[in-house]
Amino acid sequence: xxxxxxxxxxxxxxxxxxxxxxxxxxxxxxxxxxxxxxxxxxxxxxxxxxxxxxxxxxxxxxxxxxxxxxxxxxxxxxxxxxxxxxxxxxxxxxxxxxxxxxxxxxxxxxxxxxxxxxxxxxxxxxxxxxxxxxxxxxxxxxxxxxxxxxxxxxxxxxxxxxxxxxxxxxxxxxxxxxxxxxxxxxxxxxxxxxxxxxxxxxxxxxxxxxxxxxxxxxxxxxxxxxxxxxxxxxxxxxxxxxxxxxxxxxxxxxxxxxxxxxxxxxxxxxxxxxxxxxxxxxxxxxxxxxxxxxxxxxxxxxxxxxxxxxxxxxxxxxxxxxxxxxxxxxxxxxxxxxxxxxxxxxxxxxxxxxxxxxxxxxxxxxxx
Amino acid sequence: xxxxxxxxxxxxxxxxxxxxxxxxxxxxxxxxxxxxxxxxxxxxxxxxxxxxxxxxxxxxxxxxxxxxxxxxxxxxxxxxxxxxxxxxxxxxxxxxxxxxxxxxxxxxxxxxxxxxxxxxxxxxxxxxxxxxxxxxxxxxxxxxxxxxxxxxxxxxxxxxxxxxxxxxxxxxxxxxxx
Numbered sequence: 101x102x103x104x105x106x107x108x109x110x111x112x113x114x115x116x117x118x119x120x121x122x123x124x125x126x127x128x129x130x131x132x133x134x135x136x137x138x139x140x141x142x143x144x145x146x147x148x149x150x151x152x153x154x155x156x157x158x159x160x161x162x163x164x165x166x167x168x169x170x171x172x173x174x175x176x177x178x179x180x181x182x183x184x185x186x187x188x189x190x191x192x193x194x195x196x197x198x199x200x201x202x203x204x205x206x207x208x209x210x211x212x213x214x215x216x217x218x219x220x221x222x223x224x225x226x227x228x229x230x231x232x233x234x235x236x237x238x239x240x241x242x243x244x245x246x247x248x249x250x251x252x253x254x255x256x257x258x259x260x261x262x263x264x265x266x267x268x269x270x271x272x273x274x275x276x277x278x279x280x281x282x283x284x285x286x287x288x289x290x291x292x293x294x295x296x297x298x299x300x301x302x303x304x305x306x307x308x309x310x311x312x313x314x315x316x317x318x319x320x321x322x323x324x325x326x327x328x329x330x331x332x333x334x335x336x337x338x339x340x341x342x343x344x345x346x347x348x349x350x351x352x353x354x355x356x357x358x359x360x361x362x363x364x365x366x367x368x369x370x371x372x373x374x375x376x377x378x379x380x381x382x383x384x385x386x387x388x389x390x391x392x393x394x395x396x397x398x399x400x401x402x403x404x405x406x407x408x409x410x411x412x413x414x415x416x417x418x419x420x421x422x423x424x425x426x427x428x429x430x431x432x433x434x435x436x437x438x439x440x441x442x443x444x445x446x447x448x449x450x451x452x453x454x455x456x457x458x459x460x461x462x463x464x465x466x467x468x
Numbered sequence: 469x470x471x472x473x474x475x476x477x478x479x480x481x482x483x484x485x486x487x488x489x490x491x492x493x494x495x496x497x498x499x500x501x502x503x504x505x506x507x508x509x510x511x512x513x514x515x516x517x518x519x520x521x522x523x524x525x526x527x528x529x530x531x532x533x534x535x536x537x538x539x540x541x542x543x544x545x546x547x548x549x550x551x552x553x554x555x556x557x558x559x560x561x562x563x564x565x566x567x568x569x570x571x572x573x574x575x576x577x578x579x580x581x582x583x584x585x586x587x588x589x590x591x592x593x594x595x596x597x598x599x600x601x602x603x604x605x606x607x608x609x610x611x612x613x614x615x616x617x618x619x620x621x622x623x624x625x626x627x628x629x630x631x632x633x634x635x636x637x638x639x640x641x642x643x644x645x646x
Contacts, residue, residue: 140504141504425493425497426493429493
């Protein structure tokens with residue numbers, strides 16, 4: 101079968117984006133369910149579809165689990181009244197939610213989610229665009245997401261969104277630095293002399309056949325994780341939203357579908373962030389440290405590919421759970437604490453970490 | 469006098485945040501497996517404690533006689549003026565003709581009622597009771613004015629040990645015991 105590769109890419113892109121969107125909507129459900137479990141509640145358990153919900157035991161079980169809840173949640177966003185307040189800057193007000201969502205969905209193209217080993221032993225990454233500067237691209241684009249928040253805060257032309265937007269931008273600048281510096285040891289290790297230089301996320305994941313990077317670079321992992329929380333505006337760093345202080349921060353003036361876009365954008369960011377953390381620190385699709393799929397005998401062919409995607413998605417869902425778990429455990433930092441943590445602790449720590457690992461890796465590469 | 473409580477300085481591990489965060493995470497993780505403390509309301513109802521002040525109702529005594537003698541004390545005591553009683557005579561031929569009066573109409577406007585229970589407290593006949601019903605809704609204002617019929621339907625019969633009017637009747641027939 102000969103299909104135009106361009107069309108094929110479109111199909112792949114459509115599949116990946118719909119999977120991400122599906123993940124997002126179910127992430128919302130997971131968030132609601134996990135929060136309710138942690139708080140001793142039941143959570144969404146009423147919504148049911150006529151046919152599937154009617155199946156004797158399974159239907160009831162699924163309904164209790166809230167499986168059908170994302171559908172009305174989404175429909176609600178579509179059909180509610182979309183208010184554009186009179187005092188806003190209309191152009192930017194409407195553009196902001198789009199700008200918040202687009203970077204999150206764009207970064208997905210460089211995120212590999214599995215690998216396929218042909219019979220010839222060639223390893224093909226399962227990724228939309230196998231760019232060599234993957235990690236740089238990812239950092240560059242995902243940082244743009246904050247423009248959505250800042251624009252929303254600014255164009256809303258009212259004080260709480262404005263404060264939220266300002267906080268978001270300040271927080272972004274503070275944590276982006278530490279985040280970037282914290283992954284450098286990994287890049288130094290992956291690009292050791294004698295190896296092919298790469299910033300490709302796929303190669304970074306493949307480099308974790310033995311140790312996962314989280315195991316021998318725990319400080320990097322922790323700094324990156326903390327910064328990831330800050331970048332995705334998740335509690336305990338949801339300065340931009342902080343609903344107890346700023347009503348609901350940057351999206352105070354938003355309603356209906358525009359708010360829905362922000363909402364999906366936040367979760368898409370989380371999904372991508374979880375993917376990246378999995379790729380960088382949790383060994384990608386390697387089932388266990390020192391155990392690759394090849395070693396287990398599932399290396400080649402479709403089965404190996406499906407398993408690798410499954411393991412990757414499993415780890416990613418674990419990370420998503422961790423995101424939510426943290427959210428319902430920790431209270432929000434005060435704004436000055438956020439700044440202090442970012443500038444006075446994480447940044448020096450990440451630089452020290454970089455220096456130590458640089459010397460260590462230099463020693464490993466030259467003396468051993 | 470104000471008491472100053474010295475806050476203990478954080479030790480090194482606490483300053484690191486991470487062990488404390490791990491502790492918090494373990495707490496919440498344990499909570500996930502615990503049974504929910506909430507009730508799924510329309511299906512599961514809370515147990516109403518004794519002496520609960522729900523919707524005020526009129527009750528009959530075990531013989532099926534309405535206890536209210538339309539003295540209008542509740543109407544007078546009612547702080548939001550939710551009660552409206554139209555007093556009426558008891559017809560001559562009735563079994564209860566010896567009872568002085570009975571309400572011809574008895575209305576409690578549930579939009580006004582504040583569930584204070586003063587009517588119950590003041591009633592000399594123990595005829596009005598705030599019972600267990602706690603949720604009340606309707607589509608119109610008229611619907612939420614409970615009339616006599618509705619009040620008796622809600623109230624039902626409560627055990628009564630006094631049988632005041634029965635004893636009065638017996639006393640009148642067989643001579644006073646006093």
